[in-house]
Amino acid sequence: MCYDIAFTASIKSILQHLPQVKSDSLNIDFDPTWHKIGMSYPQWPVVVNQQGYQLQSYTWGPVPKLLDSLEKVKKQRQLYLNARSEKVLETGTMWNAIRHQRCLVPATGFFEYRQVPGWKNKVAYYIKAKEQDIFFIAGLWAFSNSWDVDQPARIPTFTLLTRSANKVMAQIHNGGDNAGRMPLMLTNKLAQEWLRPDLTDTDIRNIVQFELPATALEYWPINSVRKAKPDDANIITPVMYEGLPALQL
Numbered sequence: 001m002c003y004d005i006a007f008t009a010s011i012k013s014i015l016q017h018l019p020q021v022k023s024d025s026l027n028i029d030f031d032p033t034w035h036k037i038g039m040s041y042p043q044w045p046v047v048v049n050q051q052g053y054q055l056q057s058y059t060w061g062p063v064p065k066l067l068d069s070l071e072k073v074k075k076q077r078q079l080y081l082n083a084r085s086e087k088v089l090e091t092g093t094m095w096n097a098i099r100h101q102r103c104l105v106p107a108t109g110f111f112e113y114r115q116v117p118g119w120k121n122k123v124a125y126y127i128k129a130k131e132q133d134i135f136f137i138a139g140l141w142a143f144s145n146s147w148d149v150d151q152p153a154r155i156p157t158f159t160l161l162t163r164s165a166n167k168v169m170a171q172i173h174n175g176g177d178n179a180g181r182m183p184l185m186l187t188n189k190l191a192q193e194w195l196r197p198d199l200t201d202t203d204i205r206n207i208v209q210f211e212l213p214a215t216a217l218e219y220w221p222i223n224s225v226r227k228a229k230p231d232d233a234n235i236i237t238p239v240m241y242e243g244l245p246a247l248q249l
Helices: 011-016 070-080 167-172 188-194 201-208
Strands: 004-007 033-037 043-049 053-060 082-084 102-107 109-114 123-129 135-145 154-164 181-183 217-222
Touching (some): 043 135, 102 154, 102 188
Parallel strands (some): 053 154
Antiparallel strands (some): 004 033, 004 109, 043 102, 102 135, 123 217
């Protein structure tokens, strides 16, 4: 699943891809980052359509009502950092219940791990859109109990949608319980569609079935991002691994 993302561009550069965003909403408190892990439940800029396109700061990781104790939150919240796009139109799921609370999650890249037969450790990859510096991942938002004694009020949170992987991502994200998934990356046109308030379930189905082709991605192996290190460009420095099998397009 997608638990590691980056946003290294200027917030204002979002306007180059979504000019409908109100410019006065771009003054949010967010520092560009080369890597954030979902399990830290960070604040992240998201685009919502609330009286016009606006950029807001939401917390990554909803807290559904079934997590009704601090112990459950600590153990299970990470399960809601991502949502399978197939569940959005599945009646009875929490994602179906909030399918009209759609948002866009801007990113400049994301990270995934590849399992190589015979290798002890997985190989980390950095993946980005080939044609543009910023891309948008489809998301859903919800108000959640913060479980914070200093901020007990309900807070806006979001989840990233994932879909079945394209040809190259299936080779990179090839291990673990959620192998064969990738973020639901949208074209700029589909990103604008995703925020339309009048989308029907048919419209939603058409969007969540979109697969960004492997040829639209750039990717290269890097050192693990799950170890503490400075938040700078060195995180995505390409690494040459001797004997690493090439990925097939």
